Amino acid sequence: MQTDPSPQSRASDDVLLAQSADGRASPPHGDDTAGAVPNLDAILRIPVVVQAILGTANMPVANLMKLGRGAVVPLDHRIGEPVDVVVNGRVVARGEVVVLEEDNSRFGVSLTEIAGPPGFNVAD
16 A cells, blocks of 8 residues: 655644545554544544633742732733743643623633744744
């Protein structure tokens, strides 16, 4: 079976697929990834925690213990600066805080920059 290295024949960055006689993609001969494409759907359904980091603060434990209701903790980000969007401890995007149109009591993040892998620059 011949393998096609074109991007259309790849199910993921790690699994190279071959074209079968009926036109469907299948793993190359001898590859243990026979269920790779169906398993992709299972992977895509895995829930992850997405966090928008508005800022951080460092303080001694003594000051932390003095905090009470109404206390204000100053953060290192300023108003208007992009906030980090983090998944599993890794920054995946940056964006601006916005008020949701459908529910003015909630806010979200409008993405302005998508982070790629280390060393990857997204062209504008």
